[in-house]
Amino acid sequence: MGNFILGRLLQAVLTLFVVSLFIFLLVRLTGDPKQVLLPIEASIEQYAQLEKALGLDDPLPEQYVRWVGKMLVGDFGTSSSRQIAVSQLLRERFPNTLMLAGSGFFLAIAVGLPLGVLSAAHRGRGTDVSARVFAILGQSMPSFWLGIMLLMLFPVRLGVLPAGGKSGWTSIILPAVTLGWFSTASLLRLTRSTMMETLSSDYVKLARIKGLSERTVIWKHAFKNAALPVLTLASLLLFGLITGTIIAETVFAWPGMGSLVLSAVVNRDFVVVQALVIVISAMYIFGNLTVDILYAFLNPRIRYG
């Protein structure tokens, strides 16, 4: 198990290295930041000056090494359009996005999983029917529409819960529901179907033959097997939630990264784009690593494969 984790860790670091190369090159291939930053009538000297100031006149390998070296000590450069340190921008915005995505994910796990299991265990009965209605609603409502409907119902009509911004813990409820309902529904449905499959398997039958209680049969024998595909989906959903916060952030004026990414791309603020993309990539890669390790923990066939 130790070797397995170490191997995957090295793999992750290697992936991150390759990704950083790609980001570095792509940002330099897709447009010239100087043209956005300087007025059209700027002179060639001004261009050269700016190039020097941004360090763009150095050879590419040197630029790359400098970029990575600075990042390793927490220096992500300075935003050219906002004139503040990117690390500060990240510090302000990133925790908010993470918190929102995390709440959406928590909602999906805390509601989707148990409801999916119950739904499979009580197939065809009341619990099952209501869980499925809940899931179908979640999967068929577009999140911008859901967000607006929630806004109209709770803050506007009923006068409860804040309508937007970030103020106290109640302000996260509506954006989190907007963001998380879809994931909750997907997780619920997948959990239900994989649980139905494992519940009709021979090893579950044998567990019942042993005389084990229904709770042990469902949560130990069936669920641990059903957990594998569910875990895969959960990790995919988590990544989707991190990048998918833009809509919820917009509807509820949540001070996250969504708007930041957009404006940085439009303004060719390559320092910010570079930084955000590498941070998000790192999250993906280490998120995947965590999932791989969890997988091996749950599934002996991977551990010894």
Place this chain on the structure above:
Amino acid sequence: MLLEVKNLRVQFDTLMGLSSPVDGISFSLEKGETLGIVGESGCGKSMSASAILRLVPPPGRIVDGEVLLDGTDLLKASAANMRQVRGHYMSMVLQDPVASLNPVFPIGNQVAEAVTVSQRLRRRSLKEKVIELLQRVRIPSAENRIYEYPHQMSGGMRQRVAGAISFASNDLKVLIADEPTTALDVTVQAQYLDLLKELQADVGFGLIFISHDIGAVAELCDKVSVMYAGKIVETGPTRTIINHPRHPYTKALLDCLPRLNEVKRLEPIGGEPPNPFAFPPGCRFAPRCPRATELCHTQYPDFVQIDENHDAACWYANES
């Protein structure tokens, strides 16, 4: 009488209609006795086994009958009592050894779980008991293998582990083996059957051996019930059934078997088993029976007693 099954009926209410894969079967089993249940795939053998343990999968239900274990009707027992019965007195070996062990737990763990249902043991003695059970089913170097996962073992070994789980209880009374050797190759099959016999002699449980392999049944069983389309059509001592079958279906089954000491053409049974959603009104074998008459097609035959222990449900059982 150890186990008595009376008029057991299982019904499935599905979108395609009502179906009774087990349609009023009765049989009995004494202590230490072995009963074989034979029939084609889909005749209701396995469903009968599940029904005896009250493990019919939904949407199936047991709608009628009695399952008396030492005189107590299990169909009237509470769910908790039924779990106790499964943990202590009745158990079952499933057909597919690969599928019947849980892939994500070490096998020692899975055997231990079965032990703890019927016995309170400390960690240390629990481990000893698990190793002892595995040794009893002839698993070599059992003390090392308890940490292995099912995928690390061969099919035969897994079947043995499943076996060890089935007789984990000290007071096992009835063991149902549902085609335990179908998934194994022939040499392993023979070993496994020997093992079953030996354990039965040791423990003295009643064994219900379900199989479509009349050869294996002949070797192992004291008496045989032949099942067709949800009903038992003939019951009797193994020798009698094999040498003097009275029901045309039993005869047909035996004609499919190759014999060592004679050279003859194997006769497959013509036609197909009836659709379980539309059983024929009369004898269910009539559409495939070479001797069927008008009577056979319209009325279901009652059991005809041929000998003290030999019954056949055929209008013409007493002829020939």
